[in-house]
Amino acid sequence: MRQGAVPEVHLFSGSHGICRLRPKNGNGTSRTSQSHALYRLLDQLGDYLSPILNKVGGRLDAIETKLFEQPTRLTAYEISLVRRDIIALRRMLRPMLPVMAQLEGEEFPQLPQALDLYWGNVLDHLERAADILADYQEVIDGLAATSESLATQRTNEVVRALTIISTIMLPLAVVSGIYGMNIAGLPFADHPWAAVYAAALMIVVVGGMLALFKLRRWICRPFNDYLRT
Template structure:
C-alpha cells in the first residue's frame, strides 16, 4: 500500500500516492463518515476542481501544473483532500514534489511535524495548499523567460522555428490558465464561509492564497497578451518575407517573358533578320541583354526594386 500517516497529538495527516483498492478499504474503515461518492472520486482519472461540504468535513479537489518535457506543456496534477477536526487526508499520484517533500520533511523532523500539525488539521490543510500554490510561480517565471528569449529571436531568419516555439508557448499558457482560474473561486469559498472544523483566523490566510492565485492568473493573462502580440509580429514578418520572395520571383518571371519570346522567334524555321550573318548569335544575345537591362532600369525607376 502507498498509504502513510503522521501523528502529532490528536492530529493525523494521511498521505496516499497512487491509491489502490486496499488503500480505499483502509479509508473506509478509518473514516466511515466519508461519503461513498467522494471515495469514488479518488479513483477517477481526473476531476474538475471542486469543494464538497459536509457537516464534519470538507472534500476538496484541486489541480496544480506539472511540466511535461516531452509534449512541452503543463499538465494538471490532481490533489484530493479531506479535512476535518484533527485530521487531513491527501491523495495524489505522487508527481507533485512540494507535497511529497513536505510530507517527508514532517516525517523526518519532529520540529517540522510540531510546527505543521501542532495547530490542527485545518492549519495543515492551509500549509499544504500554500506550498502547492507557491510551486506555481517558478513555472510562470520559466514561461516568462521563454517569452523574453523568443522576443530576442523573433527577428531572425528562422521563421519556422519561431512560429513553432510560439505555438508551444501559447499552448502552455492556455493550459496554465485552464488549471489556475477555476481554483480562485474555490479559495474564495474557503476564505468567506465559516466552518466549525476550520480555525477562524485562517480566513485571512486563505485570502492570502487567493491573492496569490489571482496574481498567478494575471501573470498568465499578461503572458497570453504578449504571446498574441508576438504571434502577430511573427505573422507580419513572415508575410513580409514571403512578399519579398514573391516580388523577386515576379521580376524574374517578367524578365524571362520577352527573352523567351525572342528566343522562340529565332527558333522558328523561317527567314529572320541577322539570321544569315556570322554574328547572329551574338546579336540576338545582345538584344536580349539590352531588353533585360532596360526592364531592370525601368523597374528601379518605378521603385519596384
C-alpha cells in the same frame, strides 16, 4: 467515526505523497491546526507557481529573440508548446480563484476566523499568477501572429522574386524564339554579327525592365536578397 478512533486529516501534496496530521491526544484533532495545515499546503502550492511562471517567461523571451533574429521552422512548434502550457496552467488555476475568494469572504463553522487573512494571502498569490498568465497569453498570441506574418512575408518575397525572373525571361524567350525559327527576311538574320546584336538587344530589354521595376518600386532592395530569401 467508530468509538475510540483517532481522527486524521489527509492532505495530498503532489509528488510528496500524503501529509497526515495526527493529534497527540485522543480527544480529537485541533480545528486550528487542521486549517493552518491546509493554508500552509495551499500557500506552498501557490509558491510553486513562481518558478513555473519564470520558466514560461524565459521561454517567451527566447522565442521572441529567435523569431526576429534567426527564425526557423521549429519556432512555430515552440510557440505551440508554450501556448499549450499556458492554457494548461490557466485551466488549473481558474477553478481555484472562486474557492479561495469564498474562503476569504465567507464564514465557515469548520474554519476559524483568524485564518481569513491567510486565505487572502493565498488568494493574492493566485490572482497575481492569473494576471501573469493572462499577460503571457497575450504575448504568445502576439508572437504567433508575428510568426505567421513573417512567414507570409517571406512567401510573398519568394513569389515576387520568381515573378521578376519570369517577367525578365519572357521577352528574352520571345527574341530567341523568333530568331531561332530560321525564317528568311528577319532583320540582321544574315549579318555575321547577328548573335551579337541579338545579345545586345536582350541586355537592353533586361536593363530597361529592371529600371522600370526600380522606378515603380517593385524592387525595394537588392535582387540578391530575394534570392537568399
